[in-house]
Amino acid sequence: MSEIVTLAIETPIEPASPPEEWHRIAEDTIVTRDGAGLPKSLFRDDAWDVEAYGNSDGGHNVHFRDHAPSTARVSIVEISKRQWKQVMYFLMHEAVDEMPAPSTIRNQMAILRSFVYFAAERDMTLYEAVTNVRPVLEFAAEKGNELKAQRLHAILVHIHRLGPTATGLQVQLKRLQEPMLAAFGGRQGGVQYPVIPTRVYQHFLATCERELAMVEAAASSLEEQLRLAYAGAQLRPSAELSSAAEYFGYHRLDSLLLSSVLTEVYTLCQVLILAFTGMRATEASHLPYHCLSIAREQGVEHYVIEGVTTKLSGGREKRARWVTSHLAVRAVKLAQRISGVAHSTYSSRRYQDSTDGSHLLFCRFGLVSEYKSNRGASGIGDYIDNLRQRAFPLITQEDVAELKRIDPHRAWEAEAEFAVGSRWPFTRHQLRRTLALYAHRSGLVTLPSLKRQLQHITAEMSLYYARGSAFAKSFLDLDKKHFAQDWDDAQGLSEYLAYAAQVLFSDERLFGGHAAWVQSNSVKSSPVSVFSREKTIAMFNKGELAYKETVLGGCASVEPCKSSPLNWLPLECLEKNCKSLVIVPSKLARVVKSQERRVETLESVAGDSVEYRMEKQALDSLVAAQQKATCQEPQ
Structure with missing residues (x-):
């Protein structure tokens, strides 16, 4: 457990009232530091600067605000804010060995803000709500709160382990454990991300491949227009680029619309990388510029993408590697051409060999917002629905029947988003589970075109991710959250589904x-x-x-x-x-x-x-x- 370090200040600040029994952290305690190790934020600050602890798309600070309705009593608002800060301090400094990554801190902040607001609506502070148990269970039972309940449970487990002496909070974990697990337990079998049906998946991959080829044909002009935009000159797009922009829905090109086209391309490239590696969206967002390695053995090329994962050690970044396919390689190279123009224009460092995160593959290229070499591109999440409209077909009865075969315990007809005639409700999270199930030599995939699309990645994963392989021993045993674990876990289900379709029935x-x-x-x-x-x-x-x-x-x-x-x-x-x-x-x-x-x-x-x-x-x-x-x- 780390020590609480306080700053020496010339004029002490006297508390307005004696400390409450639950007070554990002094107002002048250092909460975060900068890259040089110097104090950056104090406990009393309402915004904590977490920039030094890793890449983050949400800005430098996390803010303690918007945690109570306007009708809440002032005392509830103030006490709950301090308790919220205190819990966050424990999560950042006491519950883990290292400071969590900014993305983890933001997720914890969001869950606690939501629960503190829920408690304030009932005229309760954060500590009162947790101690009384019932508000926690009511929060967990609310429709749509399954994921929030799961994350709140994880936070309460951390606080419980630290104990009431350290935290000032008595977490009634024994009374909370079973009903909270029941509240979100069904998520694993019923509300987890669906596997994309093979017909829909094939259509999606074919569309992405076609779009990739279209943009590759216009890539030289795209690079040139970005340089012109940086110089403040008039754009002169080629016929190929103008056609591609029209396809994405942009009928003319200026600097602002060029930024939109570039984000469409970034989105396409990132989704293809996700589709053919199984990495998470945050991992793709923070890939270094130089992330691709290609090896040739006995006339066969093997592709590996190297980056970081934030699912270890409380969200701290660790090196990670993923095998991939030629389509993802093309996507990486296209993204490098765009970000390479930005890096070469704004950065004095050699970016081509950057693997440390100082220059990202998907950087902020600086047309609308400020160029940031080490910050993930903003806006990709907002463009996902554009891709969904282009690449995903309407759901058919055949697709629903396939969903039932994969997960027969889920009431698919009761979920409106999977209704026949609706467009497939795509999210990036679905790609990980879909690839894990289909990238096996089980025979589950029967569509010839989809077999061809997955042929290379299936062979590579069988070679590298199979139990006992040197790659698995060297890189995967240390990372229990790596996609290879999902791939290995899905093998039994993949083989069963093929076996059931081809043998049993x-x-x-x-x-x-x-x-x-x-x-x-x-x-x-x-x-x-x-x-x-x-x-x-x-x-x-x-x-x-x-x-x-x-x-x-x-x-x-x-x-x-x-x-x-x-x-x-x-x-x-x-x-x-x-x-x-x-x-x-x-x-x-x-x-x-x-x-x-x-x-x-x-x-x-x-x-x-x-x-x-x-x-x-x-x-x-x-x-x-x-x-x-x-x-x-x-x-």
């Missing part, structure tokens, strides 16, 4: 060793069989069951495949009727037709070759399996 009669086992009466009648969703997901999570899509259907083996990696067709499994084999007749039929064409072509040009004989043998095995399956069809 297939419209076709399946064949193979595993299919026969699933369709046996003993399995179907068992209450703990694979037809139990909860049981099956648990089996996937424990490694007792696995599923991977193959060209013939699927494989349910939990062990590494022993077939030759040179054989793209699992003929050995087919011939031996492997116990893990799942054969889908329609897939087998497509493979047979493709193999027949290949054999026919080889026979016409090299009928006596070894290659022809091998391919003919493979065809014979496939046809034999097809005939055997046909014989087993019910008459």
